Amino acid sequence: MTSKLFKALCLTCxxxxxxxxxxxxxxxTTETKMVNSVVKITPIEKALQQQKNDRKFHSEDNLKxxxxxxxxxSQSFLASQNERFSRFIxxxxxxxxS
Numbered sequence: 001m002t003s004k005l006f007k008a009l010c011l012t013c014x015x016x017x018x019x020x021x022x023x024x025x026x027x028x029t030t031e032t033k034m035v036n037s038v039v040k041i042t043p044i045e046k047a048l049q050q051q052k053n054d055r056k057f058h059s060e061d062n063l064k065x066x067x068x069x070x071x072x073x074s075q076s077f078l079a080s081q082n083e084r085f086s087r088f089i090x091x092x093x094x095x096x097x098s
Contacts, residue, residue: 041049
């Protein structure tokens with residue numbers, strides 16, 4: 001009877017020790033992963049930083065582009081767009097008089 005009790009006690013102590021060791025190993029690896037992930041910069045963050053740096057150096061170019069975009073389209077441009085649209089509609093609704 002005492003040998004069974006002794007075996008059960010040894011098994012219990014062994015399981016407790018191994019579970020603590022396993023838990024410690026898991027928490028140490030997650031802590032190191034968290035520290036490493038803080039140090040690393042993701043590609044998205046790199047792209048955002050590069051975009052911010054590019055804006056500083058090319059502000060005059062951006063201003064020229066923005067002013068050219070904000071200019072209202074000329075009359076000839078609107079007329080050509082209307083002509084293209086009219087041709088497109090005519091091709092869709094052709095009449096067959098044959």
